Amino acid sequence: MPFIEESDLLELHKDIDKAQIINERLLDQIKYKNKELKKKKIQRNIFAGITCVFLIGMLAVTSYTAGLSSSNSFDKQNNNLLVSIDSLDAIKTRIDNLKQQNEELSLVKEFYLAKEFLEKEKIYSVQIKSFVDNNITLASEALTNTMFVKTNPFYSYSIGNFETLKEAQTFRQQLVDLGFQDAFVASYKEGKRIQIESPN
Numbered sequence: 001m002p003f004i005e006e007s008d009l010l011e012l013h014k015d016i017d018k019a020q021i022i023n024e025r026l027l028d029q030i031k032y033k034n035k036e037l038k039k040k041k042i043q044r045n046i047f048a049g050i051t052c053v054f055l056i057g058m059l060a061v062t063s064y065t066a067g068l069s070s071s072n073s074f075d076k077q078n079n080n081l082l083v084s085i086d087s088l089d090a091i092k093t094r095i096d097n098l099k100q101q102n103e104e105l106s107l108v109k110e111f112y113l114a115k116e117f118l119e120k121e122k123i124y125s126v127q128i129k130s131f132v133d134n135n136i137t138l139a140s141e142a143l144t145n146t147m148f149v150k151t152n153p154f155y156s157y158s159i160g161n162f163e164t165l166k167e168a169q170t171f172r173q174q175l176v177d178l179g180f181q182d183a184f185v186a187s188y189k190e191g192k193r194i195q196i197e198s199p200n
Contacts, residue, residue: 122187124168145159145190149192
């Protein structure tokens with residue numbers, strides 16, 4: 001297993017704590033943004049409904065007026081048609097914007113579904129190290145596939161979140177080949193380690 005100086009280890013612990021704080025803040029921001037997106041979606045739907053009612057009313061009034069004033073010139077009828085076409089283009093643009101915003105909401109929903117899965121289902125991860133203190137940060141903001149769990153009296157650091165034991169065992173073997181001889185597979189549920197699994 002690669003050797004790590006104690007000072008480097010302490011710095012890594014500090015970095016892990018910082019990353020955990022950053023991750024918690026990011027989750028709070030995501031929750032806040034999700035609430036904002038839901039509010040905006042409701043507002044957009046209300047606005048779209050009002051716009052549709054307004055357009056239907058405009059078309060009804062335009063049709064009624066056109067029926068009463070059949071003696072108007074061809075140019076006047078052409079102008080009404082152009083106004084209707086412009087309104088339809090604006091509605092189409094608005095619908096496209098709503099579709100894009102719905103896709104963004106779907107991504108947020110997928111994130112929360114994945115988070116709920118990790119919290120409720122049994123998962124497997126490969127533990128590579130245990131520490132006495134929890135003041136080390138080994139994960140950057142970019143590494144979201146890591147776990148830092150307290151298993152009294154130690155804090156264990158695991159990487160990878162797998163649905164099946166076989167996937168975790170394969171990943172463990174790759175880490176052993178890289179020099180992490182002490183790596184082992186453990187199962188987790190609701191953020192707590194259940195047991196240490198067979199290496200093969």
